[in-house]
Amino acid sequence: MLNNILKRSGIFCMVLTVSTSLVFFMLHSLPGENAEVMAKYIFLGNVELNPSNEEVQLVKEKFDLDRSLLSQYYSWATNAFHGDLGRSYKTNAPVREEILIRLPATITLALIAVLMSLLIGMPLGILAAVKQNSTTDYLCSATAVLGISMPNFWLALLLIMVFSLALKLTPTIGYGGPSHLILPVVTLGTATTAVVMRLTRSSTLEVMRQDYIRTARGKGLDHRDIMITHSLKNALIPIITMVGLEFGHLLGGAVIIETIFAWPGIGRLLIDSISARDIPVIQGTVLFITLMYMLLNFTIDILYPIFDPRIGGS
Amino acid sequence: MTLLSIEHLNSHFMTVDGIVRAVDDVSLEIGENETLGLVGESGCGKTVLALSLLRLLSENTKTDGRVIYKGRDLLKLKEKELRGVRGKEIAHIFQNPLSSLNPVLTVGFQISEPFLRHQGLKKSIANSRAVQMLGLVRIPSAPDRAKEYPHEFSGGMRQRAMIAMGLACSPSLIIADEPTRGLDVTIQAQIVELMKDLIKNSGASMLLITHDLSLAAQLCDKVAVMYSGEIVEYADIKEFFKGPAHPYARNFLESVPSRGMKPIRGISPSLINPPPGCRFHPRCDCSMDMCKSVHPPLTEVKDGQHARCLLYA
Numbered sequence A: 001m002l003n004n005i006l007k008r009s010g011i012f013c014m015v016l017t018v019s020t021s022l023v024f025f026m027l028h029s030l031p032g033e034n035a036e037v038m039a040k041y042i043f044l045g046n047v048e049l050n051p052s053n054e055e056v057q058l059v060k061e062k063f064d065l066d067r068s069l070l071s072q073y074y075s076w077a078t079n080a081f082h083g084d085l086g087r088s089y090k091t092n093a094p095v096r097e098e099i100l101i102r103l104p105a106t107i108t109l110a111l112i113a114v115l116m117s118l119l120i121g122m123p124l125g126i127l128a129a130v131k132q133n134s135t136t137d138y139l140c141s142a143t144a145v146l147g148i149s150m151p152n153f154w155l156a157l158l159l160i161m162v163f164s165l166a167l168k169l170t171p172t173i174g175y176g177g178p179s180h181l182i183l184p185v186v187t188l189g190t191a192t193t194a195v196v197m198r199l200t201r202s203s204t205l206e207v208m209r210q211d212y213i214r215t216a217r218g219k220g221l222d223h224r225d226i227m228i229t230h231s232l233k234n235a236l237i238p239i240i241t242m243v244g245l246e247f248g249h250l251l252g253g254a255v256i257i258e259t260i261f262a263w264p265g266i267g268r269l270l271i272d273s274i275s276a277r278d279i280p281v282i283q284g285t286v287l288f289i290t291l292m293y294m295l296l297n298f299t300i301d302i303l304y305p306i307f308d309p310r311i312g313g314s
Numbered sequence B: 001m002t003l004l005s006i007e008h009l010n011s012h013f014m015t016v017d018g019i020v021r022a023v024d025d026v027s028l029e030i031g032e033n034e035t036l037g038l039v040g041e042s043g044c045g046k047t048v049l050a051l052s053l054l055r056l057l058s059e060n061t062k063t064d065g066r067v068i069y070k071g072r073d074l075l076k077l078k079e080k081e082l083r084g085v086r087g088k089e090i091a092h093i094f095q096n097p098l099s100s101l102n103p104v105l106t107v108g109f110q111i112s113e114p115f116l117r118h119q120g121l122k123k124s125i126a127n128s129r130a131v132q133m134l135g136l137v138r139i140p141s142a143p144d145r146a147k148e149y150p151h152e153f154s155g156g157m158r159q160r161a162m163i164a165m166g167l168a169c170s171p172s173l174i175i176a177d178e179p180t181r182g183l184d185v186t187i188q189a190q191i192v193e194l195m196k197d198l199i200k201n202s203g204a205s206m207l208l209i210t211h212d213l214s215l216a217a218q219l220c221d222k223v224a225v226m227y228s229g230e231i232v233e234y235a236d237i238k239e240f241f242k243g244p245a246h247p248y249a250r251n252f253l254e255s256v257p258s259r260g261m262k263p264i265r266g267i268s269p270s271l272i273n274p275p276p277g278c279r280f281h282p283r284c285d286c287s288m289d290m291c292k293s294v295h296p297p298l299t300e301v302k303d304g305q306h307a308r309c310l311l312y313a
């Protein structure tokens, strides 16, 4: 167990270093780029305008930007390690704050979308498995295929057109009361629901083929008992992994959806900072998304033995 | 008194390759307090035969014939009534305990389930009965072991746990499928001892499936030899060991380690297209011309011994 945790922590650090340094070197690979962007914000207050050479030179000297990239990355990483992600070029607010302000919006969206996918996807998946090859099964499968193949942005626009523009049932975009949640959650949750449904169906079918289900029947248990006590817990194992990854994905910011619905979350922050060339924010956000993703993975790994006693334990 | 009588039982699988005739016109009887051994090489249909009795096969199976247990035909019973028989009147000890135990439930819970289902016991009481059962099959420190999962048990202990699960509700008939397979010799001997005691004490009847004749010799009153989905010899255990009548049964006996370990020549026939006439004729040393076309009936060779061979017809 301890060994396992050590190994995981090692991998954890490695992935963090690789992903952040990759982003760092990419953003800084254009010579003078960083200095130029900084000069724009400091002297002109606008990314659209071009600073003079003297202004760029001044910034370079002031922030010591002629150092090697490696040493710059090192200072960034040390600061990040202590929780200091720098300040936004655009707003001058600490990057950490910029991220934390947007976190609730993203978490709300991700959590509700995942809950929806579990609450709808799992029962439908079980139903489809129990009634394998029936009309119900085919109907569920067809719906799932549709849900998976519809592109996110397309579904978002479709929903906006139908429910807010034509029927005027929901607000179009923005962040506020629960009604604002409906369209983004449905858009985000649809594909996940479909994936959960299909996985639940296939893993339930897989479990129902196992010898221990026959043993349960041999004891005289009825269908319901077999489903609940013998099948569900086994069928859940692959679903947990998938949902964990999906949740990590959503927490990392549903970039497109947050942009379409003007949802003030992490994904939106990333897009905005990229178009503003707000390098510290880009960097901080990427670090944060990676961190979230890995923490989730870590949590799943720790939760796993609860569902599958063969893993971990003694 | 006959407890279970199997009459003209067929179990066929509909597969893409054709119809697999895994059990073909099998008739057998098990008396009260009697242990019948079902032996035969791997793949001859023993497990399918056993699973047919409580209708535990998959849905692509066609089973017909009659399985009369205490006057009722199990094959015609409503699913709900059959559930009342399974695990209570007739217990099935499945082959391969590792895959037959649920990996995510504790062994104790899985043994307590028959109590919960058939005796309506409270969870805590069912649980302590499960611990008792583990003790009965001689698992040391049973209260702790009951809380463990199947993968924490050794092979021998898993087999004991399966036996405990089967015996939970004191069934009248136990179907035990290869209870010693895959265990090393000392453990096998322990399991045999255990089963001997348990049968003696409980007075239950048993259908014991095995490919191990020495196990049958120790536990059974009668033995049926299965070949290619059919019963080819059916005899009292004493008569059988004095001298099997069917050439395949003779070869099978000679193939056991203590009797020369002579392998049977040729390969087991396909169950989709079995050889015409006597199914054993391509491998039989006594094969005659008519064996290729005439399908032999099961005939009495002498008192207490039947064989499906044209030598006796």
Ligand SMILES: Nc1ncnc2c1ncn2[C@@H]1O[C@H](COP(=O)(O)OP(=O)(O)O)[C@@H](O)[C@H]1O
Pocket: B013, B015, B020, B022, B040, B041, B042, B043, B044, B045, B046, B047, B048, B049, B058, B271
């Ligand atoms: N579900 C199934 N579908 C098709 N064929 C099967 C199925 N189960 C068993 N069989 C076939 O039936 C035959 C008898 O198998 P089995 O009864 O398990 O043999 P054994 O005597 O070793 O227990 C084998 O040839 C096997 O391939």
Ligand code: SF4
Pocket: B246, B247, B248, B278, B279, B280, B281, B282, B284, B285, B286, B287, B288, B291, B296, B308, B309, B310, B311
């Ligand atoms: S019927 Fe013929 S082939 Fe079959 S076992 Fe008897 S002698 Fe051999």
Ligand SMILES: [Mg+2]
Pocket: B046, B047, B048, B095, B177, B178
């Ligand atoms: Mg078998």
